[in-house]
Amino acid sequence: MPIHDTDGLKTWQRRTGRESLSHWIMWLIGVAIFAWCWQQISASTTWFFVWDAPRIANDIWTRATPPRWEYITQLGEPIWDTLNIATLGTIIALFLAVPVAFLAARNTTPSTLFIRPIALLIIVSTRSINSLIWALLLIAIIGPGVFAGVIAIAIRSIGFCAKLLYEAIEEIDQAQVEAITATGASRMQVMAFGIVPQIMPAFAGIAVFRWDINIRESTVLGLVGAGGIGLQLSASLNVLAWPQVSLILLVILLAVVISEWVSAKVRGAII
Amino acid sequence: MSSPDFDLDARLGKPWKKPPFVQRPWLRYTLWMGFVAYLIAAWMTIEVDWARVYAGLERGQKFVLAFTSPDFTTRSSDIYGGMLESIVMTVAASVVGIIISIPIALGAARNVAPLPVYLICRGIIAISRALQEIIVAILLVAIFGFGPLAGFLTLSFATIGFLSKLLAEDIESMDRVQAEAIKASGARWTQWINYGVQPQVMPRLIGLSIYRVDINFRESAILGLVGAGGIGATLNTAFDRYEYDTAAAILILIIVIVMALEYISGFVRARVQ
Numbered sequence: 070m071p072i073h074d075t076d077g078l079k080t081w082q083r084r085t086g087r088e089s090l091s092h093w094i095m096w097l098i099g100v101a102i103f104a105w106c107w108q109q110i111s112a113s114t115t116w117f118f119v120w121d122a123p124r125i126a127n128d129i130w131t132r133a134t135p136p137r138w139e140y141i142t143q144l145g146e147p148i149w150d151t152l153n154i155a156t157l158g159t160i161i162a163l164f165l166a167v168p169v170a171f172l173a174a175r176n177t178t179p180s181t182l183f184i185r186p187i188a189l190l191i192i193v194s195t196r197s198i199n200s201l202i203w204a205l206l207l208i209a210i211i212g213p214g215v216f217a218g219v220i221a222i223a224i225r226s227i228g229f230c231a232k233l234l235y236e237a238i239e240e241i242d243q244a245q246v247e248a249i250t251a252t253g254a255s256r257m258q259v260m261a262f263g264i265v266p267q268i269m270p271a272f273a274g275i276a277v278f279r280w281d282i283n284i285r286e287s288t289v290l291g292l293v294g295a296g297g298i299g300l301q302l303s304a305s306l307n308v309l310a311w312p313q314v315s316l317i318l319l320v321i322l323l324a325v326v327i328s329e330w331v332s333a334k335v336r337g338a339i340i
Numbered sequence: 341m342s343s344p345d346f347d348l349d350a351r352l353g354k355p356w357k358k359p360p361f362v363q364r365p366w367l368r369y370t371l372w373m374g375f376v377a378y379l380i381a382a383w384m385t386i387e388v389d390w391a392r393v394y395a396g397l398e399r400g401q402k403f404v405l406a407f408t409s410p411d412f413t414t415r416s417s418d419i420y421g422g423m424l425e426s427i428v429m430t431v432a433a434s435v436v437g438i439i440i441s442i443p444i445a446l447g448a449a450r451n452v453a454p455l456p457v458y459l460i461c462r463g464i465i466a467i468s469r470a471l472q473e474i475i476v477a478i479l480l481v482a483i484f485g486f487g488p489l490a491g492f493l494t495l496s497f498a499t500i501g502f503l504s505k506l507l508a509e510d511i512e513s514m515d516r517v518q519a520e521a522i523k524a525s526g527a528r529w530t531q532w533i534n535y536g537v538q539p540q541v542m543p544r545l546i547g548l549s550i551y552r553v554d555i556n557f558r559e560s561a562i563l564g565l566v567g568a569g570g571i572g573a574t575l576n577t578a579f580d581r582y583e584y585d586t587a588a589a590i591l592i593l594i595i596v597i598v599m600a601l602e603y604i605s606g607f608v609r610a611r612v613q
Binding site: 099102103106107109110111113114115118119122125126129149150153156157193194196197198199201202205206209210211212214215216219262266269273285286288289292293306318321322325326 | 358361378382385386387388389392393396397399400403424425428429431432435470471472474475478479482483484485487488489492558559561562565566569572575576579582587591594595598599602
């Protein structure tokens with residue numbers, strides 16, 4: 070324990086001299102990096118606009134309130150589309166994620182050397198690219214519309230679901246699997262009766278959790294043209310119809326809150 | 341198998357059946373029926389232009405092939421500039437977000453803060469979590485103009501909601517005995533936080549912060565789509581021009597950086613915990 074001794078008075082310190090020096094240097098480097106980053110941001114900012122921001126914000130606020138309530142009649146179909154994108158995307162993703170998860174889990178993969186890295190690569194690459202980017206890509210390939218949104222959400226969710234699922238598979242109780250194997254079950258039967266019942270609660274939880282996230286993501290997919298309520302949002306933004314924008318934002322907020330509530334309820338019932 | 345209505349004689353001689361996941365039969369069948377009905381309804385309303393999809397397959401193939409020969413050189417200055425801007429935004433926003441979220445997390449922990457402060461801080465967290473990054477970015481671009489400042493503010497704002505909530509939960513579940521021991525030694529409130537609370541939540545704070553850096557980088561890649569700076573603008577342009585090899589190069593860079601961040605975060609989290 071580092072104790073500082075001055076004129077016979079011993080005081081306790083948290084760190085030794087060397088430790089505090091290295092801490093100090095680390096902080097210095099950190100602060101320097103942050104200062105440099107801030108300079109970069111500051112250099113590419115038009116500060117005139119920033120000083121003008123309070124006035125602009127006030128201006129937008131007065132234009133956006135009150136929301137144009139009668140516009141809500143035109144939002145029914147986009148909301149239905151949004152719900153479909155999220156739900157169908159989640160279902161497709163789960164179908165694709167299950168085999169990937171079984172191939173990626175250490176205790177079920179057929180080959181740790183070849184197949185597991187491929188499965189992990191699929192997980193990482195689908196997870197690290199945002200659904201908006203997938204949507205951009207799919208719109209370039211299969212054209213704009215709800216279908217591109219569904220596929221974008223599905224691809225994006227594979228990595229997330231497969232990662233959580235393979236972690237659940239790796240944590241199963243091996244004794245049950247062994248018991249099923251001892252009865253002479255085939256490989257498929259071991260999976261169906263030894264592994265699947267153990268991961269079923271985790272699977273249901275992951276599905277609902279991802280569905281909740283997908284509702285959030287699908288509300289903005291329309292910004293790049295992939296269907297849903299985002300399409301209305303970007304159309305309203307383009308014509309600067311702020312009362313419509315504020316109404317759409319309220320609807321999105323409501324959808325997000327409801328989906329979060331549903332997901333929390335369902336997960337509470339499962340676990 | 342020890343349900344109260346377990347009747348051995350009735351079961352004898354019958355083959356064993358796997359117990360269903362949802363126990364109550366009426367609920368199980370209602371769920372299935374609702375699910376199938378929904379699927380049919382959803383499928384009916386989605387208009388898929390299969391001819392267009394089929395025509396696009398060739399382009400999709402071209403895109404997949406582009407991954408085998410990504411083009412880093414043609415637009416290297418755009419890619420480099422966009423990447424740098426994304427990283428700068430990520431670093432700055434993570435630092436500012438973490439600094440702001442620590443006091444808010446303290447305020448949102450019921451065992452540290454009084455009720456009025458608690459409610460205000462929980463309100464801030466709820467607002468920040470309910471609004472998505474891209475929508476916040478649109479509004480901030482409209483207010484502050486195009487450029488990385490809007491992206492930086494967006495990411496900072498999103499970091500606050502994420503980090504404060506998880507950190508507040510950790511503070512609420514901390515060991516009270518240690519904190520009380522510090523208080524009993526006559527510590528001031530700041531000392532109590534510094535020596536009683538902080539050491540208990542520090543590993544989690546570091547782990548969450550690094551995880552958030554990772555998320556912020558991923559998000560910074562799309563903020564450019566709405567004009568808030570970063571690599572997203574370059575990527576969007578590449579897709580618009582059908583320059584799949586450049587787009588593939590950018591996507592590969594994003595994946596590599598995210599993988600590196602994930603590796604670093606795993607390493608750091610293993611060390612602090």
